[in-house]
Amino acid sequence: MTAERGLRVEGLTKSYGGVRAVDDASVTFRHGRINALIGPNGSGKTTFFNCVTGMVEPDGGTVTYHGRDLTGWPAHRVAYAGIGRSFQLCRVFPRLTAVENLLVAVRPGSVLRALSPARRKADVDRALGLLTRVGIEHLADVEARDLSYGQQKLLELAGVLMADPETILLDEPAGGVNPALIDRIGALVRELNAEGRTFLIVEHNMDVVMSLSDHVVVFDRGRPIAEGPPDEIRADPLVLAAYLGN
Incomplete structure (x- = not known):
């Protein structure tokens, strides 16, 4: 029997004190497609992301990917399984250059090892190629702290791509950036999806x-209440009630 393709979550639960941030959530995301995860503030979206990607350990439930149980795996093992992610607030090394940030992303071990003179030329060439793809190749030797927030978003996306994941989770990629950059990020997502990558995007x-x-x-309130194509979701009364607080 062939294992089910894609990311599937069943009965996922995570509590903080007496609050269930994720409450017995079950959902299957469409493999090879661009999936979105939406909901009002405090609905559990980022906690759900953190449970799926190994940033926090769930209290219950299962996370499977291509039929393989990843539940409770640490973040680096989830990444090696083919799932990459970005964060709501950019996570870059501020005192490393853009190209150095990408080298650290791909080379296991310490930062010093990743930046050693012995680093492979192939890694450097790949890093420069990805900076070109996201449109910041001219900033390769600029420290990340000197980049604009939008440029840091592009750098973080390039860092995710450095590990060549099949599935990419993006946490608010349009947050805090200008409309031109939002269009650029959207175009990149479409291009990468056309090349075969699956996306799951949290976005307001x-x-x-x-x-x-x-x-x-x-x-x-920590669980899915609706799913479907965008046009159906836009008109769903349960969705409207959740956003309007009725």
Whole structure:
């Protein structure tokens, strides 16, 4: 029997004190598509991301990827399994250059080892190629702290791609960036999806969600309440009630 393709979560639960941030959530994301995960503030989206990617350990439930149980795996093992992610607030090494940030992303071990003179030319060439792809190749030797927030977002995306993941989770990629950069990030997502990568995107910008995604999952109070194509989600009364607080 062939293992089911894609990312599947069943009965996922995570509590902090008496609050269930994720509450018995079960959902399957469409493999090979651009999935969006939306919901009002506090609905559990980022906690769900953290459980799936090994940043926090769930209290219950299972996370499977291509039929393989990843539940409770540490973040680096999840990444090696083919799942990459970005963060709501950019995580870059501020005192490393853009190209050095990418070298650290791909080379296991210490930062010093990743930046040693013995680093492979292939790694450097790949890093420069990805900086070109996201449009910041001219900033390769600039320290990350001197980049704009939007440029740091592009750098973080290039760092995710450095590990060549099959599935990419993006946490608010349009947050805090200008409209031109939002369009650039959207174009990159479409290009990468056309090349075969699956996306799961948490995003509050509904224009981005509705124009970019193929499949939308809506969270409220820690669990999915609706899923389907963007046009159906836009008109779903449960979704409207969740956002309006009714």
